[in-house]
Amino acid sequence: MSDMARSHIEKTIAPPMGLLAELTHRCPLQCPYCSNPVELERRGDEMTTADWQRILREAAALGVLQVHLSGGEPAARRDLVELVETCAHEGLYSNLITAGVNITPERLAALEAAGLDHVQLSFQGADDEVTEHVSGLRGAFDKKCAFASEVRALGLPLTLNVVLHRANIHQVDDFIALALELGAERLELAHAQYYGWALRNRGALMPQRHEVMTALRAVEAAQTRLKGQLAIDSVVPDYYAHFPKPCMNGWGQQTINITPSGLGLPCHAAQTIPGLEFWSAREHALFDIWHHSPAFNAFRGTDFLPETCQSCDRRDIDHGGCRCQALMMTGDARQMDPVCQHSPWHEEIQTLTLEEASRDEPFAYRRFARGERHA
């Protein structure tokens, strides 16, 4: 590529707002809806503290505003406090995305003292029984509730995050009550996305249409009732939707993911798309990964989309939907997302959704590789 072409890219592409720092794939939970890849990265392949600190400094220089410390379970990393400290030093807003089952009060206090800005705590169920059934971890619910209380006692803002599916969608009202009880400021109700490990469990996770509709009505009523008290974010599960989700708010538009071993990804499932070349943050500066790596430039903008999308007035709203879903269901990542009502695959997806929702399959639990300790 010529210097002029490089310079044009660097001038026209806005910096990412967010960095999703997947510190580790190790996790104490075994959730069947895990969207991490089927092949998890091992502890021995994880980047060092110094690697991550350099990446955080580069992120700040690039223009990133928020860092989402994620995993797996980010608290499985012993250097979490140091990494939060670096975020604070660089002026990056730090959001800890955690299961909340392995952080002691002392460690949480150290994270707060290091400058942690926000905690996003996952809940798998609104009671002990459902939480254990989904997470595969006994006693997880009580640990999460205790952790939430400690977060609030330190004055940190708290968001509860729930992935909804067949086994917990009946608990939407209970999740809302739980969020209020725990003093959360925000509740995110996200329906399961069928990538990575979750795809294996689609027949066990897909809810029925009437369950989805009941949940949506409950959310709408609560959003009105609790305005100003609790913010509730909820998105229609895309298999039941007429239009696709604006996945990642556009490929290479707002977010950069870095995997535990350092690969720079435009989305968490991008490695399922064959032929993409991912650059490693061990070898390339974040600036170069964002602007020049082939994977990030593969689907930037909407020019690659088929004619139906080019003339659609939703083109700049949903960007043609999700590339990974298009690949998974049509065999071509350049196709429009097949959940779109204009897609020739839309009817097929509707039929598949009904079939999956009527299956009676047990969960295939996610377990970290044998012999690898999660923390």
Ligand code: FES
């Ligand atoms: Fe990859 Fe949607 S998950 S683009």
